[in-house]
Amino acid sequence: MHGGQMLIEEPVRLASVMAPSKPGFFLTKIVGTLGPKSRSIEVIEGCLLAGMSVARFDFSWLSADYHQETLDNLKTAMKNVNKLCAVMLDTVGPELQVHNTTGNPIELKADAHVLLTADLSKIPSKEILPINFPDLAKVVKKGDTIFIGQYLFTGSETTSIWLEVLETVDQDVTCLVKNSATLVGFIFIVHLCQAKIELPTLTSYDKQVISTWGSLNSVDLISLSYTRGADDVKEGLENFDEILQEADGIIFSRGNLGIDLPPEKVFLFQKSAIRKCNIAGKPAIITRVVDSMIDNLRPTRAEATDVANAVLDGTDGILLGAETLRGLYPIESISTVGRICAEAESVSNQSIQFKVIVKNVEEPMSHDESVASSAVRAAIKVKAAVIIVLTSSGKGARLVAKYRPPVPVLAVVTSSQASTTALTGTARARQLLPVKGIFPVLGGSIRDGATSTNEEPSLKLAINFGTSAGIIKPYDRAVIFQKIGDSSIVKIIECNGS
Incomplete structure (x- = not known):
């Protein structure tokens, strides 16, 4: 399968590895999520100049007024630096969340008990976590696994917890904490690993946001969230051709895939799905690439390699979530990913990609x-x-x-x-x-x-x-x-x- 090959132009000489990187143009697109650390005119200008082509507005938190102020700043920044930027409205979709209204870190210890409740009047703590899903106790059973992760799924054992369901009573679910972790941020995403959640892909809130904020601002792109469990991933795999036919492009939410699929299977899905997108001529965008840059100026070696491999696989774009939304280095995250993309493009074997697409x-x-x-x-x-x-x-x-x-x-x-x-x-x-x-x-x-x-x-x-x-x-x-x-x-x- 060509989609699984390392599409590198041969030979890649050692001299090209030792030579300094050339600044400038890269073909891969970068989507930046705008938020608390990246919403000022000055920072947005820096993001645009660093290579951001699409600005993502995530409506899973904060108000429409907040996002409107950010969008107005984006429009000003575009005029100031004379660059076009597309606007993407990201819907919430069927996402289960804990809203940590206080913003205080919540420290949980392994072997402790925590109560998950549908009573949203409760304040989140190490003893109780209120979830925005009234039927939680109806869809889980004793022995089920529940994952609660920091906003946008870091997957890190220090910032995400795995829970085992012990008991369900009325709207409450008592769980055993399987690992020690500290939940940090204002929103934690809840993932039910065995249960099937019957929620619409487009919620009433999403429809309201699209018909008001989205329509008023003539947004260019709308992304639909989809994954709720392992069955959804299987369904997506089995019906990927049909999904691709209807969509104008695909975003691969690897945070979800990393939970729903065994680690050794994620790369197979990514490579084969990107290949299908390439053949269909529709953009493929991947997420969760340089998570460590939320707090650090440089990505890890594995992350840098991951970005390059995605480019070699044929991805159209890289989506930065928390890295730009709340990370300490939004502009540097974009410029660093851009440099990696440029290097990968310079050694990409374009002739193989061309032949694969023509053949299909x-x-x-x-x-x-x-x-x-x-x-x-x-x-x-x-x-x-x-x-x-x-x-x-x-x-x-x-x-x-x-x-x-x-x-x-x-x-x-x-x-x-x-x-x-x-x-x-x-x-x-x-x-x-x-x-x-x-x-x-x-x-x-x-x-x-x-x-x-x-x-x-x-x-x-x-x-x-x-x-x-x-x-x-x-x-x-x-x-x-x-x-x-x-x-x-x-x-x-x-x-x-x-």
């Missing part, structure tokens, strides 16, 4: 798909610096990016004056940001009946963008992909630096 495309290949793959092949053969896609819908840019070109895809997104769609050109541009390698450039508007783009101004916009970003030098070659009428065409130009 249904035949006969559509005209657009054939030309898009030819654009990538041409860029490789002529050693082009960039591929420029002239598009109004964004579809052409996604098709080109699907074939994993080793160079940036500059997507000049225009808007049609006659379009009846609710999405503006700017919104379509932002929605391209989670896709690996695509860097959207805002074009002008076109009249009804005109060709898909006005070529000369659009090319100039793209070349100016690439030149200012340092990815196009005078006399570099660029491959152009565009639709004219019902046809897709590819051509090669030389950037004369004028």
Whole structure:
């Protein structure tokens, strides 16, 4: 299975390992979660300049007003540094939580007893933990295992507890604490390892947030939380093709996977699922990569390797959760992950990825798909610096990016004056940001009946963008992909630096 191979260009010379890292461009996208440590205009500017392409707003805690202030700061920061950033609304979904309203650390000792209760009026302590699920006592039984972890699942034995159910009475569940740990933070996530939780994927709260805050702010992306137990993971594995067909992209929540699957199985799921996303041409984003950077300036060796391997596997993006939301080094977390991504991309065996995707495309290949793959092949053969896609819908840019070109895809997104769609050109541009390698450039508007783009101004916009970003030098070659009428065409130009 190609998805399980180490896709490294051979040979990787020792000299390349010893040489200093080159700062600059990387194709993999970084999603940053904005919160207490990353919501000021100054810090958000730093995150954008470090390489954040998507800002995630997690509605599992804090109010809509709080998130609105953060979003307003993001908009100001984008203007200040002249960078686009997509907005992702992350729903709560069927998540069981303990709200630690006091914020005080809760220390639990192995072999002690703790009471889990549905009575939310109780204050969390080492003796009692109130959970936002009234049917808890109905779905667990004696001997079941319950996991309670620090916000966003660290999985660390010092910050997460494993409980064994001893008894259920009315709405209360008495548990034996299996390991000593200190729960820190305002929210702890509860995971029932054997029980099936019948809760909707989209809760009434989620629907309310989407219809109000999400609609008001015209958010670009909505992520749906899903995993509630081992059965859900099995269901997801068995029906992954169907899920992928309906979704515009997939986020792999490895915090959940690490609890639901044996450790030795997590990598298999990650590699095979990313491969399926690549073949479908839909972005795959992984989470939980540099947890140690919540408190430290550098990731562990294993974490750095994990990020690189994800890039080599074909991931489109890396999602940083607690690292940017409440971590001490939000900007450094983004820049460090970006440098690792750049190094991995520099040795990635793009030809293998290209062949795998081509091999798995249904035949006969559509005209657009054939030309898009030819654009990538041409860029490789002529050693082009960039591929420029002239598009109004964004579809052409996604098709080109699907074939994993080793160079940036500059997507000049225009808007049609006659379009009846609710999405503006700017919104379509932002929605391209989670896709690996695509860097959207805002074009002008076109009249009804005109060709898909006005070529000369659009090319100039793209070349100016690439030149200012340092990815196009005078006399570099660029491959152009565009639709004219019902046809897709590819051509090669030389950037004369004028």
